[in-house]
Amino acid sequence: MNARQNKITIYRGSHQIGGCATEISTGKHRIIIDFGANLPDNDNEDVMTDEELTETVFGGRPCDGVLFTHYHGDHIGLYKKVPQNVPLYIGSTAKKILEILTEKIDSIPNMAEEGLPRIKNMECYSPGHKMIFGDIGITPFFVDHSALDAYMFLLEVGGKKILFTGDFREHGIVGRNDRLERMVQKYIGEVDILISEGTMLSRTKETNKNPIQTEDDLGNRARELFQENKESVILVSSTNLDSIMKFYHAVPWGMDFVCDAYQAKLMLAAMADKGNYHEYRREFIHGKPRRLYIIGDMEGLGAEQNCCRADFSILKNKGFTMLVRENKQVFKAIMEKYMTDPLVIYSKWIGYLKGKHANAKIGDFIGSHRMEILHTSGHAYVETIEKLIRLTNPKTIIPMHTECADAFGEIAEFAPYRDRITVLQDKEEYSF
Ligand SMILES: [Zn+2]
Incomplete structure (x- = not known):
């Protein structure tokens, strides 16, 4: 097998918060992680529109599945645009919450297309249980986030381990008692590539004042x-x-x-x-x-x-x-x-x-x-991301879901890892 056929592509979300879609492909198989709508107040003109994104990600190419990390619209919002023959996956509580939410949205008069049938058809993954999509293995791990029932994914591809964080934190209910640290040490260990969210990197001032x-x-x-x-x-x-x-x-x-x-x-x-x-x-x-x-x-x-x-x-x-x-x-x-x-x-x-x-x-x-x-963030603080880097000791760190991708290495806490950071552009292929 030619390992260089294995690729990570962030189609959208390499330089913004939300609207994300990431592909892991091997040449034989490919899966998409999250297929989110742009946040409503997104004024970023450089990124693909939803229509362009859908065409680029799914236009004429087979896909083994779309795995959603959690139910927030900026990660799941475009689910109706995924071709019907591509299976969708999410956590089981997240699915129930989406059903309640979607029933409400569907009841708004003049809704163009009902969402509930597609939501009801979603398949549920379970925490800690590895799924196999041809030569791609994926294990979901339950994490703390402001959306309940959110997951990180550990991907195993061509002998490499990739940790895709999705949105996460450790200062909520699920993250208490060093749960993140214990989970990473017990079930994940060191990885080759860490793809981490960095929402809070542009919000450190407001965090410190809160x-x-x-x-x-x-x-x-x-x-x-x-x-x-x-x-x-x-x-x-x-x-x-x-x-x-x-x-x-x-x-x-x-x-x-x-x-x-x-x-x-x-x-x-x-x-x-x-x-x-x-x-x-x-x-x-x-x-x-x-x-x-x-x-x-x-x-x-x-x-x-x-x-x-x-x-x-x-x-x-x-x-x-x-x-x-x-x-x-x-x-x-x-x-x-x-x-x-x-x-x-x-x-x-x-x-x-x-x-x-x-x-x-x-x-x-x-x-x-x-x-x-009276509000606390749904996202990891700098020290939590630093902790995850320290625990997983990745050879490569790819930031996403952040307005600060290019400045990731300038953050003092990340200084020891500066030479491991790889910043991708939307649609750029990263071979591994
Ligand atoms: Zn979220």
């Missing part, structure tokens, strides 16, 4: 805020389940937790699968489980799921927090009708509040309400 470094920090501060504020709303991504479960457990007993049926279904799916993590268990006090109070249509939820309809004449007396989304009028209407002076807890990336990525809908939603920012 008093909330971990999901534990977030939960602790949330507990204080709920005690000080009888009424609050939380602007958080509906699928950022680590933070949502931290908020859920931080509500003092006697106060209540309110959300809509869609959000409750996402939480229930996460709780059903990830109960081996304490935060993903239902909260009980004196044998009584905490209820989820549902606004709007119950969508089939009821006592069996420990859900009941929100009655604000009662909730108002007890005090409550409510998970909200800026694009849903119903939340704003409830705030105006039933809440006197709610605290807005802002739990998304601060870049959406001001500057070039500012989101006007979020600004409108917050208006003149009192606000506290």
Whole structure:
């Protein structure tokens, strides 16, 4: 076999955050890792459009499968464009979450094409179990990220080991107790090539200023805020389940937790699968489980799921927090009708509040309400990436999912590894 036939190609994502698609090919077989949409505020004109990307990746060439690392749109968003004869793979909890999410999206009037049938057809990989695609072996490993049920992939191709990180971190629920380090030491070891995300490399200033470094920090501060504020709303991504479960457990007993049926279904799916993590268990006090109070249509939820309809004449007396989304009028209407002076807890990336990525809908939603920012990143800090490099001792490091690929070697923590860094351009083939 000619080893040089083995190639890595980052079609998109070598120099930007999101919109990624990476190919591993051997001449006989090829697989694609992630097939993501560009982030909505992407103004990078040098990268391929979604149409160009689809044509370049799939145009007339067979493909053994597309493996998604996790359910974020910038990694999975173009799944409908993958040819029907190419199988799609994802984690099993991630698939359930996608089903709930896609059902919601499909119900929006004038949606061009339903997504749910394709999602339901996705195959599930399981952590630690190697899959074989001809001469390519892939083992998924469960990692911490702001999307629940995210994975790194260990690829074995032509006697070489490649670790593809996807999005990851170690300061959330799953990453606690040095889980990343233990996992890498036990199951992965040293690798030839490390393909690592580097989202936070352009955000080190904001990281250093943020008093909330971990999901534990977030939960602790949330507990204080709920005690000080009888009424609050939380602007958080509906699928950022680590933070949502931290908020859920931080509500003092006697106060209540309110959300809509869609959000409750996402939480229930996460709780059903990830109960081996304490935060993903239902909260009980004196044998009584905490209820989820549902606004709007119950969508089939009821006592069996420990859900009941929100009655604000009662909730108002007890005090409550409510998970909200800026694009849903119903939340704003409830705030105006039933809440006197709610605290807005802002739990998304601060870049959406001001500057070039500012989101006007979020600004409108917050208006003149009192606000506290309570958010931790979904991505690895510099020291976590450095730790992964140290543990895997790769001969070659390829950065991606970052705005700082070219400056990767200039980061002080990475200085000892500077000569191992290879920066690829989109579509450039890297032979190994
Ligand atoms: Zn992600």
